[in-house]
Amino acid sequence: MDSIISQHGGRREPGGRRPLSQMAILGEAIRFIDEQGLERLTMRQLGARLGVEAMALYRYIPGREQLLDGVVEVLMDELYRDTMVDNDAASWQDYLQTLAAGVRRLAQTHPRVFPLVASRPPAAPWLRPPLRSLRWVEAFLEGLAGYGFSHTSSVAAYRAFATFLLGHLLLETSAATAMPTDPADDIEFIESNDLADYPLITELGPELAVDMFGDEFDAALEDLINRLTVDLD
Amino acid sequence: MDSIISQHGGRREPGGRRPLSQMAILGEAIRFIDEQGLERLTMRQLGARLGVEAMALYRYIPGREQLLDGVVEVLMDELYRDTMVDNDAASWQDYLQTLAAGVRRLAQTHPRVFPLVASRPPAAPWLRPPLRSLRWVEAFLEGLAGYGFSHTSSVAAYRAFATFLLGHLLLETSAATAMPTDPADDIEFIESNDLADYPLITELGPELAVDMFGDEFDAALEDLINRLTVDLD
DNA sequence: ACCTGAACACCGTTCAAGT
DNA sequence: ACCTGAACACCGTTCAAGT
Numbered sequence: 001m002d003s004i005i006s007q008h009g010g011r012r013e014p015g016g017r018r019p020l021s022q023m024a025i026l027g028e029a030i031r032f033i034d035e036q037g038l039e040r041l042t043m044r045q046l047g048a049r050l051g052v053e054a055m056a057l058y059r060y061i062p063g064r065e066q067l068l069d070g071v072v073e074v075l076m077d078e079l080y081r082d083t084m085v086d087n088d089a090a091s092w093q094d095y096l097q098t099l100a101a102g103v104r105r106l107a108q109t110h111p112r113v114f115p116l117v118a119s120r121p122p123a124a125p126w127l128r129p130p131l132r133s134l135r136w137v138e139a140f141l142e143g144l145a146g147y148g149f150s151h152t153s154s155v156a157a158y159r160a161f162a163t164f165l166l167g168h169l170l171l172e173t174s175a176a177t178a179m180p181t182d183p184a185d186d187i188e189f190i191e192s193n194d195l196a197d198y199p200l201i202t203e204l205g206p207e208l209a210v211d212m213f214g215d216e217f218d219a220a221l222e223d224l225i226n227r228l229t230v231d232l233d
Numbered sequence: 234m235d236s237i238i239s240q241h242g243g244r245r246e247p248g249g250r251r252p253l254s255q256m257a258i259l260g261e262a263i264r265f266i267d268e269q270g271l272e273r274l275t276m277r278q279l280g281a282r283l284g285v286e287a288m289a290l291y292r293y294i295p296g297r298e299q300l301l302d303g304v305v306e307v308l309m310d311e312l313y314r315d316t317m318v319d320n321d322a323a324s325w326q327d328y329l330q331t332l333a334a335g336v337r338r339l340a341q342t343h344p345r346v347f348p349l350v351a352s353r354p355p356a357a358p359w360l361r362p363p364l365r366s367l368r369w370v371e372a373f374l375e376g377l378a379g380y381g382f383s384h385t386s387s388v389a390a391y392r393a394f395a396t397f398l399l400g401h402l403l404l405e406t407s408a409a410t411a412m413p414t415d416p417a418d419d420i421e422f423i424e425s426n427d428l429a430d431y432p433l434i435t436e437l438g439p440e441l442a443v444d445m446f447g448d449e450f451d452a453a454l455e456d457l458i459n460r461l462t463v464d465l466d
Numbered sequence: 467a468c469c470t471g472a473a474c475a476c477c478g479t480t481c482a483a484g485t
Numbered sequence: 486a487c488c489t490g491a492a493c494a495c496c497g498t499t500c501a502a503g504t
Binding site for chain 2: 119122135141158164166167168178209220
């Protein structure tokens with residue numbers, strides 16, 4: 001984890017605080033959400049974590065909405081560095097596999113932030129979460145062009161790829177975020193809903209509960225790649 | 234639109250109000266979100282729309298979180314009636330097509346509520362949004378069993394189907410919800426981001442901006458069905 | 467230059483009190 | 486039985502004032 005947001009240390013203010021800055025605030029916000037979840041992130045709480053009153057943050061960030069936008073931007077920059085810089089995939093199939101793995105890694109590293117990447121209104125309507133930074137999308141299209149994709153094909157690939165990632169990773173992060181997977185909760189839930197009315201769910205319960213996200217992701221991605229292959233002619 | 238939530242009229246209170254009830258409140262909440270969006274739905278605003286102070290709602294609903302859960306439940310009941318009752322598809326392929334169309338219809342009817350269906354923590358971790366009601370999932374599994382699916386295959390189909398719907402419909406509703414598609418915004422956005430740095434996006438702009446959700450949905454669904462076919466042996 | 471205190475307009479929610 | 490007024494603990498945000 002050599003990400004910019006996990007940097008600690010550095011200069012300190014007289015009060016024992018790290019000096020405030022936009023980056024320091026955004027990094028702390030990400031750490032906060034990672035630990036406590038988005039619902040608990042308030043300007044006041046965030047200020048407190050930085051050793052400062054909430055009002056001090058407004059010198060660096062226009063408001064809460066822009067704070068969240070900034071969080072998304074920081075993660076997209078991280079994704080860019082992680083997936084686009086020095087990407088030397090041997091084929092477009094490898095290229096997509098590498099990128100998909102990178103986005104999934106991001107989602108797994110920040111499961112409680114990922115919904116933000118996935119759901120914040122994008123800057124332009126044709127930017128599809130979770131692939132929502134101009135720089136990243138430009139590099140993506142350029143990459144595909146380098147592998148011989150036509151304009152039409154690379155746009156289609158962008159769309160399909162984003163849709164695929166959104167569905168899979170939103171479900172995976174939401175499962176990862178859900179309560180400490182206490183099987184007792186399942187039982188309680190089932191019982192409170194009159195188990196008897198749902199015989200198939202009852203029978204398939206154990207099978208439903210198995211975590212298959214990795215396999216599903218790989219299988220659906222392979223399938224998506226096949227679909228794109230067909231479209232290429 | 235014969236949905237239960239669009240019923241008006243009926244008995245009135247002396248004050249000129251419709252009588253309060255859980256259903257009346259949930260229905261009004263859905264109408265409110267449809268019109269104004271989730272961000273503006275507060276207990277106080279909702280009360281005002283029902284001709285009542287916010288505190289009166291607590292007699293019928295435990296709190297705001299449960300209000301939102303209730304909204305999701307009402308829409309899932311609507312989906313159940315719309316897709317599961319009297320479903321007489323001739324094949325499992327038709328069956329999935331019918332169901333997919335029904336979920337898409339729901340998303341298009343309530344584009345600003347759909348994110349709630351998609352993102353609220355499900356009651357059990359193995360329930361996948363947007364297919365999150367026990368009753369609906371039971372019927373789904375039963376339906377597939379009727380077409381000869383093994384338990385393993387129907388569980389796999391449930392997972393893949395939910396993932397597919399989540400990705401596609403979240404993107405489609407989010408695009409539908411975005412600003413009144415003012416092309417001037419795009420231009421302004423592009424210009425503010427130094428267009429020159431993103432030549433491919435610039436060139437492909439018009440192609441990116443074309444709405445293709447219908448075609449994409451159909452193509453990806455067909456593909457999903459093919460994938461399931463292969464898995465069946 | 468950078469942070470804070472006090473204040474404003476809003477939340478969700480509780481509860482005793484009204485009708 | 487059903488609703489409200491008043492109150493509490495919390496928000497985001499502004500701005501004059503402090504250092």
